[in-house]
Amino acid sequence: MADRIELKGLRCYGYHGVFLEEKRCGQEFIVDATCWADLSQAAASDDLQDTINYAELAELIYDIVSGPPCDLIETVAATIAEHAMQRFPHLHAIEIAVHKPHAPIPREFQDVAVVARRSRKGMRT
Template structure:
């Protein structure tokens, strides 16, 4: 059983999308991250180096979302998940949700999101 750290609602402005207008004007993206790890060492030692530093995680997410444009938010979510797995060796798994609240859909909708999940079991050597 693993413990969990959650970072929810990180707002970033990016230029991702398949349409030229999306790449030109950009839009807000909201990212949630759920990290699974054994947090007992951090709880016992009260040592930041023994856990997932969520400020560092937020900077990774922000840097990718505000970075080079991608066509698909699937690519954005996957890059965030893969980068976090490399950055935090104590992670058992991570789930990244990228919300695109202003997606170009000609109907009323509550949310569009892509969820990428990575785990140590599924990682390539």
């Protein structure tokens, strides 16, 4: 069984991008995380240790996005997903969407995002 925890719209400021201006000035990024886990033990115990602490997840995401710059948000999304899988043993899988609403696209657009998904099945032991 896989239940789901969702963290949506986490706003972070980072310096990711291929252009010098993006690395120099930075911009806002918005991150969504969807976690799949068996939460039945947490529901029965009512104990934070038996679930995914979404406050810790938010801090992990924020630290990565506001940390050292990457050229690609693909790298940012993958790094978040991989670190979360390592940090939270209850996770079966995680999906991270990194939105770059102010990407340097010379056309009007609403959003651009990269989504990375990692699961225990795909992890090396």
